[in-house]
Amino acid sequence: MIRGKVTGRVWATKRIDTLPVGSLLEVDVAGTTIIAFDPLGCAEGEDVLITQGSVAAGYFTKIKAPVDALIIGSIDEN
Amino acid sequence: MIRGKVTGRVWATKRIDTLPVGSLLEVDVAGTTIIAFDPLGCAEGEDVLITQGSVAAGYFTKIKAPVDALIIGSIDEN
Amino acid sequence: MIRGKVTGRVWATKRIDTLPVGSLLEVDVAGTTIIAFDPLGCAEGEDVLITQGSVAAGYFTKIKAPVDALIIGSIDEN
Amino acid sequence: MIRGKVTGRVWATKRIDTLPVGSLLEVDVAGTTIIAFDPLGCAEGEDVLITQGSVAAGYFTKIKAPVDALIIGSIDEN
Amino acid sequence: MIRGKVTGRVWATKRIDTLPVGSLLEVDVAGTTIIAFDPLGCAEGEDVLITQGSVAAGYFTKIKAPVDALIIGSIDEN
Numbered sequence: 001m002i003r004g005k006v007t008g009r010v011w012a013t014k015r016i017d018t019l020p021v022g023s024l025l026e027v028d029v030a031g032t033t034i035i036a037f038d039p040l041g042c043a044e045g046e047d048v049l050i051t052q053g054s055v056a057a058g059y060f061t062k063i064k065a066p067v068d069a070l071i072i073g074s075i076d077e078n
Numbered sequence: 079m080i081r082g083k084v085t086g087r088v089w090a091t092k093r094i095d096t097l098p099v100g101s102l103l104e105v106d107v108a109g110t111t112i113i114a115f116d117p118l119g120c121a122e123g124e125d126v127l128i129t130q131g132s133v134a135a136g137y138f139t140k141i142k143a144p145v146d147a148l149i150i151g152s153i154d155e156n
Numbered sequence: 157m158i159r160g161k162v163t164g165r166v167w168a169t170k171r172i173d174t175l176p177v178g179s180l181l182e183v184d185v186a187g188t189t190i191i192a193f194d195p196l197g198c199a200e201g202e203d204v205l206i207t208q209g210s211v212a213a214g215y216f217t218k219i220k221a222p223v224d225a226l227i228i229g230s231i232d233e234n
Numbered sequence: 235m236i237r238g239k240v241t242g243r244v245w246a247t248k249r250i251d252t253l254p255v256g257s258l259l260e261v262d263v264a265g266t267t268i269i270a271f272d273p274l275g276c277a278e279g280e281d282v283l284i285t286q287g288s289v290a291a292g293y294f295t296k297i298k299a300p301v302d303a304l305i306i307g308s309i310d311e312n
Numbered sequence: 313m314i315r316g317k318v319t320g321r322v323w324a325t326k327r328i329d330t331l332p333v334g335s336l337l338e339v340d341v342a343g344t345t346i347i348a349f350d351p352l353g354c355a356e357g358e359d360v361l362i363t364q365g366s367v368a369a370g371y372f373t374k375i376k377a378p379v380d381a382l383i384i385g386s387i388d389e390n
Binding site: 014035068 | 108151
């Protein structure tokens with residue numbers, strides 16, 4: 001997994017039907033921005049744990065979701 | 079997912095049979111160019127959301143499409 | 157696989173239900189940090205072997221775990 | 235997908251049994267060389283479209299081919 | 313696939329049960345080291361062809377092996 005910090009959110013009104021409704025967060029990972037689906041309700045500035053690839057899509061069991069980056073946890077502060 | 083900007087389109091007349099008919103767009107992602115299949119009819123200059131790997135191929139349900147990058151949404155302007 | 161050195165551990169109290177209970181270790185891989193699930197009980201400073209992607213998730217046979225990085229061995233010292 | 239230019243060919247007489255017979259081309263992709271299986275008969279200097287990962291292996295339907303990079307098209311000149 | 317040169321071997325006595333017995337070789341790929349499973353008996357200094365990801369794991373048909381990098385051929389000298 002990779003660790004990143006939430007920096008914003010994106011919206012996509014024009015989208016394919018199988019993209020689940022939910023938050024698409026911008027996450028900074030060591031200077032690179034990726035967009036991850038967030039099932040946990042994370043906020044800007046939060047440190048999160050992200051899984052990628054087909055493993056991320058596997059979270060969605062009823063649909064074949066085109067999601068290749070998923071927030072799976074919020075990292076506890078020390 | 080990753081975010082990119084559409085910069086052009088490519089055509090491949092000589093192709094394998096299972097490559098679906100449809101737009102193959104050039105997308106700039108942080109300075110790197112990738113080629114993504116576009117089911118949404120995006121235009122040059124549009125900011126798009128791309129999913130990659132086997133998750134992208136999963137969009138095609140009737141054929142085993144050799145597509146590892148798919149545009150899944152057009153990012154709304156702020 | 158990739159080789160890395162364990163540098164710490166992270167905790168995520170707020171997490172998705174399918175993330176297995178167990179150690180999530182920070183591993184330095186050539187200057188980049190990744191977070192890997194550790195079924196072996198490795199310690200800080202240990203050199204480990206990591207597998208990634210859906211292959212990592214395949215280790216978990218009873219659940220569909222959102223784990224894309226798994227420690228599969230501890231590298232013997234020369 | 236990624237775009238690259240064919241720069242050469244490699245032969246591997248000592249190989250695992252499941253590697254299909256066929257061309258293994260060296261392709262330059264933005265300064266990096268990858269080796270892709272070529273079912274289209276591409277020539278040196280040709281600009282090609284490559285798909286990667288399990289999507290590439292999915293092209294082979296009768297065998298479980300260990301191919302993670304496949305040429306799926308030859309890019310038309312403008 | 314990627315091309316690399318064998319530079320050494322690693323041993324991992326402490327390992328998960330599903331990691332197959334066999335050589336784990338260090339391979340230099342354009343300056344980066346990866347560890348690949350070697351079913352071919354390659355030697356240090358040999359140029360090899362490597363496949364990655366779930367495609368590599370697919371080589372193992374009787375077990376669900378946590379192998380994401382596999383040597384599939386030894387490149388012939390010109």
